[in-house]
Amino acid sequence: VIGPARPTPRYSIVTPVYEPPLYALRAAIESVVDQDNQDWELILVDDRSPSDSVRATLHSAAAEDDRIRVIERKTNGGIVAASNDGVTAARGEFIVLLDHDDLLVPKALSTVDGVVESTADVDYIYSDEDKVDAHGNLSGAFRKPDWSPERLRHQMYTSHLSVLRTDLVREVGGFHTGFDGSQDHDLVLRVTERARTIVHIPEILYHWRAVAGSAAATLDAKPYAWEAGQRAVQSHLDRAGVDAKVFLGRHPGIYRIKRRLREDWRVSIVIPTRGGSGMIWGEHRCFVVEAVRSALSKSSHRDVEIVVVYDSVTPEAVLDDLRTIAGERLVLLPYDEPFNFSAKCNLGFLACTGDVLLLLNDDVEALSDDWLEDLVAPLQEPAVGMTGARLLFSDETLQHAGHVYGRGIHTHAFYQDSGDTVGPFSDLLINREASGVTAGCAAIRREVFEQVGGLSEALPVNFNDVDLSFKIATAGYRIVWVADSVLYHFESKTRQPNVQPWEAKLLVGRWGVPTVDPYLPNL
Amino acid sequence: VSSLPSSVSQRQPESEVIALAHERDHLAAEVLELRHRLLTSRDHAIGCEAETGRARADLGRIQVELSVTRNAVEEAAIEFDLYRQATALDKHEHNLAVAEMIRHHERIVADRIQHINQLAGEIGQLREENIRVNALAEAFGRDAAAMRSSRTWRIGSMITGPAARFRSAKLKRPRT
Numbered sequence: 222v223i224g225p226a227r228p229t230p231r232y233s234i235v236t237p238v239y240e241p242p243l244y245a246l247r248a249a250i251e252s253v254v255d256q257d258n259q260d261w262e263l264i265l266v267d268d269r270s271p272s273d274s275v276r277a278t279l280h281s282a283a284a285e286d287d288r289i290r291v292i293e294r295k296t297n298g299g300i301v302a303a304s305n306d307g308v309t310a311a312r313g314e315f316i317v318l319l320d321h322d323d324l325l326v327p328k329a330l331s332t333v334d335g336v337v338e339s340t341a342d343v344d345y346i347y348s349d350e351d352k353v354d355a356h357g358n359l360s361g362a363f364r365k366p367d368w369s370p371e372r373l374r375h376q377m378y379t380s381h382l383s384v385l386r387t388d389l390v391r392e393v394g395g396f397h398t399g400f401d402g403s404q405d406h407d408l409v410l411r412v413t414e415r416a417r418t419i420v421h422i423p424e425i426l427y428h429w430r431a432v433a434g435s436a437a438a439t440l441d442a443k444p445y446a447w448e449a450g451q452r453a454v455q456s457h458l459d460r461a462g463v464d465a466k467v468f469l470g471r472h473p474g475i476y477r478i479k480r481r482l483r484e485d486w487r488v489s490i491v492i493p494t495r496g497g498s499g500m501i502w503g504e505h506r507c508f509v510v511e512a513v514r515s516a517l518s519k520s521s522h523r524d525v526e527i528v529v530v531y532d533s534v535t536p537e538a539v540l541d542d543l544r545t546i547a548g549e550r551l552v553l554l555p556y557d558e559p560f561n562f563s564a565k566c567n568l569g570f571l572a573c574t575g576d577v578l579l580l581l582n583d584d585v586e587a588l589s590d591d592w593l594e595d596l597v598a599p600l601q602e603p604a605v606g607m608t609g610a611r612l613l614f615s616d617e618t619l620q621h622a623g624h625v626y627g628r629g630i631h632t633h634a635f636y637q638d639s640g641d642t643v644g645p646f647s648d649l650l651i652n653r654e655a656s657g658v659t660a661g662c663a664a665i666r667r668e669v670f671e672q673v674g675g676l677s678e679a680l681p682v683n684f685n686d687v688d689l690s691f692k693i694a695t696a697g698y699r700i701v702w703v704a705d706s707v708l709y710h711f712e713s714k715t716r717q718p719n720v721q722p723w724e725a726k727l728l729v730g731r732w733g734v735p736t737v738d739p740y741l742p743n744l
Numbered sequence: 745v746s747s748l749p750s751s752v753s754q755r756q757p758e759s760e761v762i763a764l765a766h767e768r769d770h771l772a773a774e775v776l777e778l779r780h781r782l783l784t785s786r787d788h789a790i791g792c793e794a795e796t797g798r799a800r801a802d803l804g805r806i807q808v809e810l811s812v813t814r815n816a817v818e819e820a821a822i823e824f825d826l827y828r829q830a831t832a833l834d835k836h837e838h839n840l841a842v843a844e845m846i847r848h849h850e851r852i853v854a855d856r857i858q859h860i861n862q863l864a865g866e867i868g869q870l871r872e873e874n875i876r877v878n879a880l881a882e883a884f885g886r887d888a889a890a891m892r893s894s895r896t897w898r899i900g901s902m903i904t905g906p907a908a909r910f911r912s913a914k915l916k917r918p919r920t
Contacts, residue, residue, distance in 0.1 A: 571779050674787030692790055731794040 606698025609658020
């Protein structure tokens, strides 16, 4: 180790170095020296770069600033070994990860320090980021969601800037070999499994260098990293006791998780209906009959109860068809009060016997195999209170990909976008936390629905699912949108919800006017 | 919650069974209604708590704003006083304006406090109702259990059981 040992700084910036462009390396070091907050040390770990000029640059920097320390590895050991050398040498309370060609913004550490000062038990901090090219042009600002553990399993979204409590990094064993290229993802998964408090700073504090061959420039530049990420997520799920298998996603850098639903869980599908019919794809159909038929045929889960809450106008022939399709699994509940969607769902809940309540509109058709298993299985984690599905209009455009509450409105995210849209930051390819989901297709654990008082009957038509989502989130549960559970929802694309002023007033009175959605801040 | 009617034990077994079945259906309906009330009461209580929380937060913000405004007014008063001395304006008019501004903000705070107190009262009533409904539901549950363990119920079950099983078997349809 070259460089003097100074009194303990709060932040140890760890930078593994291997043959970077010299201009980028110098810029990275300068971005540290230029920090507003000076309570840092920079540990540059040279992983036996072939060029003498790299070592000369490192020594020159250390000679100019005694807070900069250089570790020279005798052999090239890869990024995990180099990073671990940095962790071992770190004396700060927190480790700050900086790649050898990236840039910290001048206020990065001072902003982080504000969080550390105000949050005593913070163990992990991450910020927003963007990309910088060789000419210093900035692009691709990534305004990240607040802490989203489900999303982190599908995508290393926290990435840069990441600041981790040093003791915790050492406690989990530092970087693990075998995860080269996704070593950060693996480490963050292990740290966040034990972290007391995790804070997202919604400011860009890091510029990620997009040069040829870097992961920032092109996601498929490092295919080995993708596979390492898959192993990291699988290991995390195994540690967490989640019965699931991880697959590579549709795009590099993202993953699909297939959970197994426990067989002894009874799922009660509650469907309010009037027994209505309509033309779909040129064919006349009774909505509720086809909803039940597809729901059962597209799922292999055995213990399913179908609870149909029907208005008195429902034709007897429709009820007969339901009896034929669902047999002894069917529970029919007459409802003869004025229309109140919430009351009908609550009635279904009170009559059902399932461990999980699955609210389903009657004008849907299950499309994906195992739609029910995919939708319900995340609820096996106690922290998840409600899940929602991907709903498509009959023309395959998006009807529902989670709610978004921001800029004064409560609405559907990506409404009417093409059904095969990837979405910004792969938002539409991965399971992720959402502020809310539609009650048109939502699964909720029985005790959670009961705990929050069900759907509010004070909201008979509009916003009852928004209110339910707020109640569930306020009770401390996560709400997860499930990308792989897909159904058609034959709602009219031109239908405008007839929202009454009193409905909006009631909702805002309870939960306030939404400003920025915590999980889809870009929308 | 009443115990079983005394007339039940004086009837013939078959009519007793019918009466008990009616009683059971009645009890089940009442329990369902109580559970429904419990659910909606809980929703109402959560809604009130959310509103109260928001009102508290608003109050906190208003108090901060009021404090800032008071400081600004005091500073303005000093400046104005200096100005008045320089221009010999009537100090009385200025004081009236300052006092009215402070009174305005105090009225806002008082309204908020009243609103919070009202919501807190509603929450208290709802909690009491929840306790009462819970107690009723439990009592119904106990009565239903006692009824099921009674000799009359067992006799009734022996009589009606075969017919119920027959009906149940008839209703079973092939699974799709």
